[in-house]
Amino acid sequence: MARKILRINMTDLSATYEDIPEKWAKWGGRGLTSAIIFDEVEPTCHPLGPNNKLVIAPGWVSGTPAAPSSGRTSFGAKSPLTGTIKESNSGGLSSQKIGKLGIAAIILEGQPKDGKWYSIFIDKDGVKFEDASDLLGKGMEEVDKVMWERYPHKPAVIGIGPVGERKLTNAGISVNDPENNPGRYAGRGGLGAVMGARGVKAIVVDDKGGPGVHIANPELFKQGRRKLTKAIQAHDLTKKNGGLNAYGTDVLMNIINEAGGLPTRNFSSGQFEGAAKISGEMIAEMVEKRKAGQTGHACHPGCIIQCSNVYPGPDGQIIASPVEYETAMALGSNCGIDDLDFVAQMTKYCNDLGMDTIEAGNTIAVAMEGGLLEFGDKEGALALFEEIAKGTPLGRILGQGVEATAKAFGLYRVPTVKGQSMPAYEPRAIKGIGVTYATSTMGADHTSGYTIAPEIAGVGGKVDPMSIEGKAELSLTFQAATAFIDSTGYCLFIAFPILDIPEGWEGMAESVAGVMGMDITGADVVPMGKEILRMERLFNERAGFTKEDDRLPEFMRTEPLPPHNTVWDVPDEVLDEVYAWVHE
Amino acid sequence: MIVDVAIYGKLSKLLGGKFIATKKISLPEASKIKDLYDSIGIQAEETTYVFVNAVLSDMPGMTVALEDDLHDGDHIGIFSKGYVWPYQYRDGSVFSERLQAALAKRDALHHDTRSE
Numbered sequence: 001m002a003r004k005i006l007r008i009n010m011t012d013l014s015a016t017y018e019d020i021p022e023k024w025a026k027w028g029g030r031g032l033t034s035a036i037i038f039d040e041v042e043p044t045c046h047p048l049g050p051n052n053k054l055v056i057a058p059g060w061v062s063g064t065p066a067a068p069s070s071g072r073t074s075f076g077a078k079s080p081l082t083g084t085i086k087e088s089n090s091g092g093l094s095s096q097k098i099g100k101l102g103i104a105a106i107i108l109e110g111q112p113k114d115g116k117w118y119s120i121f122i123d124k125d126g127v128k129f130e131d132a133s134d135l136l137g138k139g140m141e142e143v144d145k146v147m148w149e150r151y152p153h154k155p156a157v158i159g160i161g162p163v164g165e166r167k168l169t170n171a172g173i174s175v176n177d178p179e180n181n182p183g184r185y186a187g188r189g190g191l192g193a194v195m196g197a198r199g200v201k202a203i204v205v206d207d208k209g210g211p212g213v214h215i216a217n218p219e220l221f222k223q224g225r226r227k228l229t230k231a232i233q234a235h236d237l238t239k240k241n242g243g244l245n246a247y248g249t250d251v252l253m254n255i256i257n258e259a260g261g262l263p264t265r266n267f268s269s270g271q272f273e274g275a276a277k278i279s280g281e282m283i284a285e286m287v288e289k290r291k292a293g294q295t296g297h298a299c300h301p302g303c304i305i306q307c308s309n310v311y312p313g314p315d316g317q318i319i320a321s322p323v324e325y326e327t328a329m330a331l332g333s334n335c336g337i338d339d340l341d342f343v344a345q346m347t348k349y350c351n352d353l354g355m356d357t358i359e360a361g362n363t364i365a366v367a368m369e370g371g372l373l374e375f376g377d378k379e380g381a382l383a384l385f386e387e388i389a390k391g392t393p394l395g396r397i398l399g400q401g402v403e404a405t406a407k408a409f410g411l412y413r414v415p416t417v418k419g420q421s422m423p424a425y426e427p428r429a430i431k432g433i434g435v436t437y438a439t440s441t442m443g444a445d446h447t448s449g450y451t452i453a454p455e456i457a458g459v460g461g462k463v464d465p466m467s468i469e470g471k472a473e474l475s476l477t478f479q480a481a482t483a484f485i486d487s488t489g490y491c492l493f494i495a496f497p498i499l500d501i502p503e504g505w506e507g508m509a510e511s512v513a514g515v516m517g518m519d520i521t522g523a524d525v526v527p528m529g530k531e532i533l534r535m536e537r538l539f540n541e542r543a544g545f546t547k548e549d550d551r552l553p554e555f556m557r558t559e560p561l562p563p564h565n566t567v568w569d570v571p572d573e574v575l576d577e578v579y580a581w582v583h584e
Numbered sequence: 585m586i587v588d589v590a591i592y593g594k595l596s597k598l599l600g601g602k603f604i605a606t607k608k609i610s611l612p613e614a615s616k617i618k619d620l621y622d623s624i625g626i627q628a629e630e631t632t633y634v635f636v637n638a639v640l641s642d643m644p645g646m647t648v649a650l651e652d653d654l655h656d657g658d659h660i661g662i663f664s665k666g667y668v669w670p671y672q673y674r675d676g677s678v679f680s681e682r683l684q685a686a687l688a689k690r691d692a693l694h695h696d697t698r699s700e
């Protein structure tokens with residue numbers, strides 16, 4: 001069965017299944033969300049107004065049998081945090097279930113005329129709108145629980161917490177995991193506020209009896225899947241008991257700290273004396289010592305990397321799942337806090353309230369710099385979360401993220417690009433990633449550009465890891481490859497093995513070609529990724545962004561970062577080269 | 585001289601840790617990294633990333649830091665086998681001169697079982 005577009009209009013509460021138009025037919029995941037936003041959303045619209053749309057798309061291979069780690073959903077819209085186009089990507093149960101219903105994308109548009117809140121139930125028989133007033137003000141833990149009680153077959157629950165209901169710009173979209181925890185997030189860019197502005201509290205997806213994903217060329221698909229699986233299983237980072245499986249993403253904490261690139265106390269140092277205490281090694285130790293929780297957890301059925309974890313408290317009760325590197329940086333080192341139990345507790349709070357943990361932690365750090373509390377003050381940080389939960393005026397400012405909070409406190413040191421705060425790699429110490437932070441179509445984002453082994457992506461030549469020569473082309477190639485991977489439904493962590501192992505790269509492309517019946521190979525990955533980037537970049541230009549927005553914050557150019565005492569000195573011309581091709 | 589050592593992963597057992605161990609270690613003057621390894625019982629091949637005062641001095645599959653001089657008060661961070669610092673998050677960080685020279689002579693590094 002050909003894939004359909006499910007258009008849900010909240011103004012008249014209608015749902016229609018449309019044939020996928022030719023211009024979108026080749027896309028899935030991020031490629032499809034960006035193509036739809038590019039075609040249907042006015043770039044200058046207000047992100048919370050009637051003209052923005054939320055597009056939800058499973059990747060190309062999501063829902064196919066045994067494609068490894070392929071349950072990623074793309075959420076796209078114009079972002080209220082950055083004002084740019086946005087694709088925010090999440091694990092959890094949604095992608096495979098939407099894919100198995102034969103749906104290429106859900107377009108959520110309009111706003112209820114009656115100002116009411118709804119939940120939406122989607123299954124093989126169609127779409128039902130239900131009054132969600134009983135769920136208002138509820139955290140995502142309860143919403144997930146209620147939905148599993150209300151509906152059979154353990155459905156996917158896509159939802160927003162109170163922060164999304166208030167339409168604050170740090171609102172994320174939660175997706176439940178296989179244990180029905182709300183910990184998988186399309187966190188970045190405030191897309192929870194876009195969902196809230198459509199009057200939708202939750203979308204429940206049950207794929208029971210659905211038609212499944214059509215595979216055009218099963219042999220090619222299987223061949224690709226096999227190669228990719230082999231690469232994942234061979235790579236030191238992604239194999240069983242490899243770095244990610246054993247310690248989770250927080251395996252990077254000690255490495256980045258030793259390298260002097262760990263954001264600490266609102267980006268004022270690259271090393272944190274308490275880093276080891278909030279590292280992945282310590283998570284593994286706690287799981288072992290407390291005889292509870294789990295490392296090597298899968299965020300959706302069929303992930304073979306299993307980087308997720310379930311973190312136990314001192315009494316053996318589960319606090320949160322997962323505790324990730326980015327979160328441990330934002331709520332830990334960047335706030336001067338070296339307590340893993342606290343980081344887990346705050347993660348739980350974010351997951352329940354419906355906030356991105358990176359932006360939330362970095363916001364507390366900015367409030368600390370603004371003098372509202374001291375760095376390292378856990379009780380104070382907790383009290384600020386309570387303000388956010390209650391929706392007090394201060395809580396609403398904090399719920400808007402770093403930039404709004406920095407303005408409210410008159411701060412100059414604001415670690416954001418295009419309104420989005422930086423993830424866990426200090427660009428003054430690790431300059432390669434700074435090029436991507438500056439130029440990404442999404443604002444400061446660690447996932448939008450993965451560095452590539454040049455011989456695999458066909459950039460040619462040997463890359464000197466110490467110099468910035470050739471970094472513009474490299475950064476572009478990384479960003480393009482990432483845009484492609486974000487379209488597949490595969491977890492972006494396959495980037496590590498496939499960029500090291502050529503057969504993995506080929507396998508990824510072949511599995512996509514097999515499902516879609518497209519005539520593509522590994523050589524098409526970067527060009528197709530560039531097509532996606534072009535749409536995103538043009539959208540941003542039409543929204544008013546120029547190359548002058550592709551800059552890191554001024555303070556990073558003048559304030560040396562210990563321990564290396566380096567500043568951000570990559571010339572603007574290098575940054576401008578990254579997207580110069582868009583108009584060629 | 586006294587140096588400050590942190591070991592991550594399996595090798596931390598040598599200093600009594602489970603996943604991480606830290607210790608101040610006393611060494612004769614003019615000691616090098618290899619002397620530090622000897623005093624702890626580390627085989628150079630068992631290490632991956634080695635940092636001296638936040639400068640990356642060794643990488644997986646390479647053992648170029650052995651002759652690096654140590655000084656009183658240095659901090660040395662040593663990662664066991666199994667760690668990967670993806671170049672995605674590594675490019676543009678600070679490398680030792682010896683490591684830079686060694687890298688200039690070899691092809692790209694790969695992190696898969698082909699190298700074992």
Ligand code: SF4
Nearest residue numbers: 091299303305307491
């Ligand atoms: S590697 Fe981690 S984030 Fe990616 S799909 Fe698996 S569990 Fe989810």
